[in-house]
Structure formats: C-alpha cells, structure tokens
Amino acid sequence: MPRAKQRTPQLHDHVLSVAVDLLASEGVAGFTARRVARESHTSTPAVYELFGDKAGLVREVFFEGFRLLRYRLDTLGNSGDPRADLIRLVELYRSFVIENSVLAQVMFSRPFSDFDPALSDLAASSSVRVFVVERVRRCTTAGLLHGDETDIAHALVALIQGLADAENAQRLGSTRKSIDRRWSLAVNALLDGLSR
Amino acid sequence: MPRAKQRTPQLHDHVLSVAVDLLASEGVAGFTARRVARESHTSTPAVYELFGDKAGLVREVFFEGFRLLRYRLDTLGNSGDPRADLIRLVELYRSFVIENSVLAQVMFSRPFSDFDPALSDLAASSSVRVFVVERVRRCTTAGLLHGDETDIAHALVALIQGLADAENAQRLGSTRKSIDRRWSLAVNALLDGLSR
DNA sequence: CCCATATCGTAACGCCGTTACGATATGATG
DNA sequence: CATCATATCGTAACGGCGTTACGATATGGG
Numbered sequence: 001m002p003r004a005k006q007r008t009p010q011l012h013d014h015v016l017s018v019a020v021d022l023l024a025s026e027g028v029a030g031f032t033a034r035r036v037a038r039e040s041h042t043s044t045p046a047v048y049e050l051f052g053d054k055a056g057l058v059r060e061v062f063f064e065g066f067r068l069l070r071y072r073l074d075t076l077g078n079s080g081d082p083r084a085d086l087i088r089l090v091e092l093y094r095s096f097v098i099e100n101s102v103l104a105q106v107m108f109s110r111p112f113s114d115f116d117p118a119l120s121d122l123a124a125s126s127s128v129r130v131f132v133v134e135r136v137r138r139c140t141t142a143g144l145l146h147g148d149e150t151d152i153a154h155a156l157v158a159l160i161q162g163l164a165d166a167e168n169a170q171r172l173g174s175t176r177k178s179i180d181r182r183w184s185l186a187v188n189a190l191l192d193g194l195s196r
Numbered sequence: 197m198p199r200a201k202q203r204t205p206q207l208h209d210h211v212l213s214v215a216v217d218l219l220a221s222e223g224v225a226g227f228t229a230r231r232v233a234r235e236s237h238t239s240t241p242a243v244y245e246l247f248g249d250k251a252g253l254v255r256e257v258f259f260e261g262f263r264l265l266r267y268r269l270d271t272l273g274n275s276g277d278p279r280a281d282l283i284r285l286v287e288l289y290r291s292f293v294i295e296n297s298v299l300a301q302v303m304f305s306r307p308f309s310d311f312d313p314a315l316s317d318l319a320a321s322s323s324v325r326v327f328v329v330e331r332v333r334r335c336t337t338a339g340l341l342h343g344d345e346t347d348i349a350h351a352l353v354a355l356i357q358g359l360a361d362a363e364n365a366q367r368l369g370s371t372r373k374s375i376d377r378r379w380s381l382a383v384n385a386l387l388d389g390l391s392r
Numbered sequence: 393c394c395c396a397t398a399t400c401g402t403a404a405c406g407c408c409g410t411t412a413c414g415a416t417a418t419g420a421t422g
Numbered sequence: 423c424a425t426c427a428t429a430t431c432g433t434a435a436c437g438g439c440g441t442t443a444c445g446a447t448a449t450g451g452g
Contacts, residue, residue, distance in 0.1 A: 001450040002398030029309035043401050109305040113225035125367060155382035162358025171321060186351035189389030197419040198429030239432050
C-alpha cells in the first residue's frame with residue numbers, strides 16, 4: 001500500500017479556516033491559492049485537490065460567511081415588540097457587514113472574477129432571508145406591517161445591503177453621526193411606509 | 197529632434213473608449229491592460245504611460261461611468277409632479293445599472309482589487325447624488341416629502357443600489373413580475389415613509 | 393528484501409501587471 | 423549631404439498568479 005493520505009477532510013477544514021482568516025487580514029488582493037496553501041503549511045496542489053479550483057475555494061468561504069451571519073442572527077431574542085426586534089436585526093446585520101467587510105464583499109459582490117455564484121449557490125443567501133422573512137411575519141401578524149412577508153424581506157434586505165455597501169465605501173457620510181442618522185432615517189421610513 | 201509622439205491625449209481617449217467597450221463585452225475577467233492595448237492597436241507600455249498603472253485605467257473607466265449616468269439623468273424632464281419624477285429617476289437609475297451592469301460594478305463595487313476609490317474619487321459619485329438631491333428638494337418644497345434633502349437622497353440612492361445589486365445577482369426574484377413588484381413596493385414604501 | 397502503487401510536492405506553462413532597455417526615427421549640426 | 427543627439431517606441435524580461443503534468447517518495451504486500 002502507498003503512503004497515508006494527508007489531503008483529508010480535516011486538512012480541508014483547516015485550510016478553509018486559514019482562508020477565512022487570510023481573507024480578513026490581507027484582503028481580496030492578498031488572497032491567492034498559493035498563499036492560502038503556504039499559510040496552511042501545505043502545498044498548492046493539495047489545495048486544488050481539496051477545493052477543485054480557486055473558485056471552489058472562494059465558494060466555500062462564501063458559504064462559511066452565510067453560516068457565520070446565520071449564527072449571529074440566531075442570537076437575536078424576542079422582546080415582544082416585533083418592530084423593535086426588526087430594528088435590532090438590521091443593526092446586527094449592519095454590524096456583521098461592517099466588521100467582516102471583506103467577507104461580506106465575497107458574499108454580496110463578486111470581487112473574484114472567477115466565482116460567480118450560480119442559482120444553486122444562492123440558496124445560501126436565501127437561508128438568511130428565510131430568517132428575515134420570519135421576523136417580518138411577526139410584524140405582519142401583529143398588524144404592524146402590511147403586505148407579503150417575502151416581498152417586504154427583499155425590500156428590507158436590499159436597503160440594508162445598499163446602506164452597508166455605501167458605508168463601507170465611505171459613501172454614506174463623513175461622520176459617525178451622519179451615517180447613523182441616515183441608517184435610522186432610511187430604515188424607519190421604509191418600515192413606516194410598509195405599516196399602512 | 198526625435199520622432200513625433202504617438203501617445204497623445206487623442207490616443208488616451210481612444211484607449212479609454214476601447215476600454216469601456218471591452219469591459220462591457222468581456223467582463224471583469226477579460227479586462228487586462230495587455231488586452232486593452234491590443235484592442236486599441238497600441239502597445240502595453242503606451243497604456244501605462246497614458247494611465248500610470250492598471251488602477252489608473254480602471255479609475256478613468258470609473259469616472260466615465262458616472263459621466264454616462266449623469267448624461268442619462270440629464271434627459272429627465274419636469275412633469276410638474278415631483279414625486280412621479282422621482283419614481284422615473286429611480287427607473288432610469290435602475291435601467292442604467294442593469295444595462296451597464298459591469299460598468300456599474302466598477303462604479304459601485306470594487307471588482308478590481310487594485311483601484312480602491314479614494315475620497316477624492318468619490319466626488320464623482322457625489323456629482324450624481326447632487327442631481328438626486330435636487331429632485332428630492334422639489335418634493336420637499338412641494339410638501340410631498342419631509343426631512344433633509346441630502347439625507348433623503350442618501351437613503352433613496354442606497355435603496356436603489358441595493359435593489360439593483362440584488363437584481364443583477366439574481367437575488368431579487370426569479371420572474372420579471374416579482375422583481376418589478378419588489379422594486380415598486382420598496383421605493384413607494386420608502387417615499388411613503390418619508391412623506392409624513 | 394523487493395516491488396507495486398497511491399500519494400506527494402517540484403517545477404513547468406501560459407497569462408497577468410509592470411518596466412528596463414536596446415532599437416528607431418527625426419530634426420539639428422557641421 | 424552625412425552625422426549625431428535624443429526623445430520615443432515596442433520587445434522582452436521579471437516576479438507572481440492559477441493550474442497541472444510528472445518524477446520522487448513512502449509504505450504495506452509478496
């Protein structure tokens with residue numbers, strides 16, 4: 001028998017964890033398959049056997065991002081005020097995108113011209129939206145919002161995404177105060193407009 | 197005296213025009229300095245003398261994008277119904293982003309890990325927002341919207357951007373009908389929420 | 393002890409961004 | 423008219439990337 005295999009699922013997980021860290025620390029430009037391999041103390045062909053190609057590596061980081069966001073959302077409680085809970089959902093979503101800005105780029109933009117999420121990959125993002133839909137439904141059943149929950153969730157998520165992108169690109173304002181004010185204005189206006 | 201210069205401002209403009217076309221036709225992955233040079237019937241060092249580096253080339257495409265968007269917006273008339281005009285502004289903005297999706301990526305995402313728009317570059321995007329602010333002001337002075345015009349413009353642009361990104365990524369829905377419905381719901385809800 | 397073979401990493405290929413540098417063209421000079 | 427100085431040009435090089443062919447290697451079975 002030949003030598004024991006080193007390119008195991010364990011190594012896969014280790015490399016993926018290193019990849020997520022490297023992406024956060026070095027940004028999109030520093031994220032190369034060779035670099036990930038070196039940082040993981042393995043060889044480049046090992047990474048290619050484990051992930052197929054660079055797009056495959058990015059895809060798994062993409063999935064990991066949605067998993068992390070979902071974990072964060074799951075910590076949200078239920079205060080009995082569905083609209084206040086929705087506001088806190090927005091704040092959590094915002095803080096995730098701001099704190100993990102490069103990861104969020106991979107999730108919501110396509111900074112690597114390789115990996116273009118196919119429709120099947122988009123299931124990851126819909127798993128997060130399912131969560132939002134559920135919190136929206138609590139508002140509609142309480143009579144605080146009116147309309148289709150999925151449509152409302154799409155609108156809310158799009159607004160959050162647009163605001164977060166603008167904030168990340170320093171397009172939303174120059175002071176923390178003005179940025180906060182615009183977040184609050186936009187989200188409250190959207191919810192107000194949906195409440196009648 | 198040495199030979200006549202070929203790397204003139206005229207060549208600069210020609211290369212830029214080729215670059216914009218190449219970006220649209222080949223996407224981010226196919227957009228390389230070498231390729232732009234070849235397509236422009238010139239040499240790679242010529243492109244580098246004219247634009248400094250690849251980031252400089254992308255930066256000029258970025259500016260050109262905002263110029264084109266601004267031209268489109270300038271075609272908007274004044275119907276006497278400021279809110280309806282704002283809706284048409286949204287539709288024009290949307291169609292621009294959808295029709296020029298790769299160009300819009302360069303304007304609003306950072307698909308090239310080189311070029312990171314500095315604060316001075318963001319003046320380009322603010323020139324467009326100034327236009328939006330003006331149309332919002334017509335609503336506020338008519339009593340149709342209430343609040344600071346700049347804040348409202350930021351909220352509206354962020355929503356448009358988020359919806360357009362979602363639509364481009366096929367995240368906003370699977371049918372034209374549902375996508376249109378969500379655009380309409382979101383924009384009208386935001387304006388409704390700002391109208392009191 | 394030797395061998396078959398699965399597994400490994402070195403090194404190659406073509407492409408990229410970038411630039412050094414030799415080739416070249418052209419007006420000025422003797 | 424021949425020579426020269428020099429600004430301008432494009433070829434070709436360098437290192438790094440994604441990707442992979444292939445020779446080296448380790449290890450259980452005969």
